[in-house]
Amino acid sequence: MLLVALAAFVFMRYYHHALHIRTRAEQALLQMQAHMQASHDLLDRLSQHVPGVIYQYLERADGSSAFPYASQGLEEMFGVAPANFMRDGTPIFERVYADDSAALTASSQESTRSLSTWQHEFRINDRSGAIRWLSGLANPMRLDDGSTLWHGFIKDVTERKRLEARLTLAASVFTSAKEGILITDAAGTIVDVNETFCLITGFSHEEALGQNPRMLNSGRQPPEFYAQLWSSLHEKGHWYGEVWNRRKSGDVYAEMLTISSVHDAAGAIQNYVALFSDITPFKEHQQQLEHIAHYDALTGLPNRVLLADRLHQALIQSQRRKLCLAVVFLDLDGFKAVNDTHGHAAGDELLIALAQHMQSALREGDTLARIGGDEFVAILTDLEHAHDCEPILVRLLQTACEPVHLGQLDLRVSASMGVTLYPQDGAEVDLLMRQADQAMYAAKQAGKNRYHLFDVTQDAAIRQQRNSLERIEQGLALGQFVLFYQPKVNLRTGTVVGAEALIRWHHPERGLLYPAAFLPVIENHPVSIKLGEWVVHSALAQVSLWDAQGQSLPVSVNISALQLQQQDFPDRLRSLLADFPGLWPGLLELEVLETSAFEDLSRVSAIIAKCQDMGIRFALDDFGTGYSSLTYLKHLPVETLKIDQSFVRDMLIDANDLAIVNGIIGLARAFGRQVVAEGVETTAHRDLLVSIGCDVAQGFGIARPMPAKDFPAWVKQWQCHSDASNMLASRTSS
Numbered sequence: 001m002l003l004v005a006l007a008a009f010v011f012m013r014y015y016h017h018a019l020h021i022r023t024r025a026e027q028a029l030l031q032m033q034a035h036m037q038a039s040h041d042l043l044d045r046l047s048q049h050v051p052g053v054i055y056q057y058l059e060r061a062d063g064s065s066a067f068p069y070a071s072q073g074l075e076e077m078f079g080v081a082p083a084n085f086m087r088d089g090t091p092i093f094e095r096v097y098a099d100d101s102a103a104l105t106a107s108s109q110e111s112t113r114s115l116s117t118w119q120h121e122f123r124i125n126d127r128s129g130a131i132r133w134l135s136g137l138a139n140p141m142r143l144d145d146g147s148t149l150w151h152g153f154i155k156d157v158t159e160r161k162r163l164e165a166r167l168t169l170a171a172s173v174f175t176s177a178k179e180g181i182l183i184t185d186a187a188g189t190i191v192d193v194n195e196t197f198c199l200i201t202g203f204s205h206e207e208a209l210g211q212n213p214r215m216l217n218s219g220r221q222p223p224e225f226y227a228q229l230w231s232s233l234h235e236k237g238h239w240y241g242e243v244w245n246r247r248k249s250g251d252v253y254a255e256m257l258t259i260s261s262v263h264d265a266a267g268a269i270q271n272y273v274a275l276f277s278d279i280t281p282f283k284e285h286q287q288q289l290e291h292i293a294h295y296d297a298l299t300g301l302p303n304r305v306l307l308a309d310r311l312h313q314a315l316i317q318s319q320r321r322k323l324c325l326a327v328v329f330l331d332l333d334g335f336k337a338v339n340d341t342h343g344h345a346a347g348d349e350l351l352i353a354l355a356q357h358m359q360s361a362l363r364e365g366d367t368l369a370r371i372g373g374d375e376f377v378a379i380l381t382d383l384e385h386a387h388d389c390e391p392i393l394v395r396l397l398q399t400a401c402e403p404v405h406l407g408q409l410d411l412r413v414s415a416s417m418g419v420t421l422y423p424q425d426g427a428e429v430d431l432l433m434r435q436a437d438q439a440m441y442a443a444k445q446a447g448k449n450r451y452h453l454f455d456v457t458q459d460a461a462i463r464q465q466r467n468s469l470e471r472i473e474q475g476l477a478l479g480q481f482v483l484f485y486q487p488k489v490n491l492r493t494g495t496v497v498g499a500e501a502l503i504r505w506h507h508p509e510r511g512l513l514y515p516a517a518f519l520p521v522i523e524n525h526p527v528s529i530k531l532g533e534w535v536v537h538s539a540l541a542q543v544s545l546w547d548a549q550g551q552s553l554p555v556s557v558n559i560s561a562l563q564l565q566q567q568d569f570p571d572r573l574r575s576l577l578a579d580f581p582g583l584w585p586g587l588l589e590l591e592v593l594e595t596s597a598f599e600d601l602s603r604v605s606a607i608i609a610k611c612q613d614m615g616i617r618f619a620l621d622d623f624g625t626g627y628s629s630l631t632y633l634k635h636l637p638v639e640t641l642k643i644d645q646s647f648v649r650d651m652l653i654d655a656n657d658l659a660i661v662n663g664i665i666g667l668a669r670a671f672g673r674q675v676v677a678e679g680v681e682t683t684a685h686r687d688l689l690v691s692i693g694c695d696v697a698q699g700f701g702i703a704r705p706m707p708a709k710d711f712p713a714w715v716k717q718w719q720c721h722s723d724a725s726n727m728l729a730s731r732t733s734s
């Protein structure tokens with residue numbers, strides 16, 4: 001019993017003891033669990049304030065993995081709560097960016113194998129699918145069961161990576177840019193240069209650093225240039241332009257430069273960044289192009305473009321210095337023959353040699369340009385007096401005709417030169433060139449190998465002539481010319497036997513002009529033919545009109561020698577007549593001036609005869625005034641002689657004139673020609689003419705030339721007076 005009791009006691013003691021131990025163990029466990037929970041909570045709380053994820057990673061011996069612990073950051077990173085990976089870590093690895101997966105596995109395996117710190121950067125696809133960069137670091141420990149446990153952290157380094165990428169890009173732009181880059185601090189001290197800077201300038205990185213960009217100064221830009229550059233930099237924050245700088249070798253080069261100022265957050269200038277490219281080859285090419293554009297390729301002399309520019313400048317200088325200048329247009333004589341005989345290449349050589357020789361015949365400051373094949377122009381400047389150019393002109397002439405030795409050949413040409421002088425009212429480059437050219441032409445005309453001075457007065461007259469010609473042509477086109485008609489009457493019977501058509505010009509500014517005011521301008525000019533044809537056509541139209549009105553009256557028109565001598569004159573006249581098919585050609589008489597200079601009388605005679613075959617009549621006007629009256633009378637088959645008014649007017653007081661009038665009447669009779677007296681002014685004229693056998697006359701004493709519209713009324717009025725002498729008396733007194 002005691003034993004039982006003892007056993008029970010022992011058992012109880014043991015039981016209590018065991019119970020106590022167990023309770024204490026349980027308490028300790030609970031305590032430990034509570035402690036662990038607290039540590040866990042503390043870790044969680046702390047890790048919330050740490051960027052990224054703090055974790056434990058377990059890799060078992062069988063290859064499976066788990067994240068026994070991971071802070072909440074894991075959920076942010078992968079979108080799944082850490083608890084999900086406590087037993088199986090595989091889903092995490094499915095998020096790793098495919099390209100980075102192999103490297104991640106390799107780094108992990110290496111850490112497992114060597115138990116070295118695992119440190120790796122890799123990319124994942126976050127829960128939105130975007131790529132993010134992670135950077136992990138963990139230390140491994142081998143557990144007894146052969147598994148490996150890492151403790152470490154992973155953080156998101158996407159932003160850092162982006163910055164790094166930008167920096168890398170910027171660095172590679174800086175390094176590999178084809179432009180030279182130079183960076184200074186705010187004080188202008190060079191803090192960095194790139195590779196291209198070194199290539200362009202020849203200065204190494206070390207040589208450039210700490211220097212001022214002034215080290216590149218070539219001295220080609222004046223101080224004002226740099227002042228303007230800095231002012232632009234300060235005002236606008238940048239400057240752009242071309243600069244000539246000097247390389248380390250001393251060579252000057254051209255660069256296209258952009259400078260920008262870089263400011264700090266407070267707006268203060270921190271740096272200046274200069275970017276430049278070497279444009280020297282481009283500049284050289286540009287210079288070549290400019291040379292081509294301004295210089296003659298064969299002789300190297302200035303060409304026409306540069307000449308115009310130089311001449312323009314020379315005119316300004318001449319005005320400023322109050323000195324003369326001469327423009328000399330020079331054309332070689334007989335140059336074509338050199339080409340033809342010795343070939344183009346020899347011609348070229350001659351041009352080159354002559355260009356050099358002539359250049360050296362000029363003074364320094366004068367310009368010699370080649371403006372075409374064998375044409376040159378010289379500008380002789382700073383002449384005190386116009387005649388100061390003469391010795392230079394003589395020298396030029398001599399130089400141009402000196403022989404040029406080319407191999408076996410001795411070539412020799414000469415020059416014709418036209419010279420014009422400045423100052424001259426309103427003269428400009430073009431005008432001076434034209435004047436010199438014109439004068440050169442005159443030198444050629446005068447026999448070559450000489451110079452000719454342009455004559456301003458003569459030129460003004462020529463221009464005036466040209467202008468008048470244009471006005472006359474214009475007047476003709478605008479219908480400003482009219483025909484007036486002067487009656488011819490039979491003094492014995494009082495009958496009106498015809499009229500002479502006389503041209504007048506209703507000039508818009510100068511009023512009614514007589515032929516003497518404009519016909520001399522067009523004498524021997526093609527315009528006179530045009531005007532002459534107009535006269536014939538208008539007269540035919542008038543005759544035709546009067547004919548239709550029942551007043552059939554012959555009309556005479558004056559015809560110039562030039563017009564009559566045209567080979568096709570009869571045909572042209574025929575076509576004028578063709579416009580008036582019903583008109584009898586005998587109503588048209590052509591008056592040829594007796595003073596006309598005919599080149600070939602037999603040809604003129606043949607033309608007259610052809611026209612007469614058409615029915616046209618002819619008169620020799622102003623008969624007796626020329627040197628060839630009798631020759632013309634003999635050779636030209638005209639029907640009528642018109643006695644010049646100068647003889648008629650003065651025959652009453654001058655016996656010689658009377659004798660001439662008598663003589664002409666006698667000649668007319670002898671040659672079977674009719675005779676008409678011009679310039680009848682009084683009854684005394686009439687009586688005398690009638691008494692010596694000239695019945696037909698015209699003159700102011702009968703009627704002045706009048707507009708066509710007044711003519712029929714005048715005829716009617718004339719015929720009302722049976723006694724013509726009364727009429728004459730009344731005219732004379734009026």
Ligand SMILES: Nc1nc2c(ncn2[C@@H]2O[C@H](COP(=O)(O)OP(=O)(O)OP(=O)(O)O)[C@@H](O)[C@H]2O)c(=O)[nH]1
Binds near residue numbers: 332336337344347
């Ligand atoms: N060799 C050579 N000949 C040229 C060149 N340019 C034009 N010519 C020739 O130069 C000649 C110039 O003509 P002209 O001035 O009428 O010749 P020219 O014999 O001097 O005649 P004149 O001036 O009346 O004395 C022509 O035969 C052109 O073909 C060139 O660059 N080289």
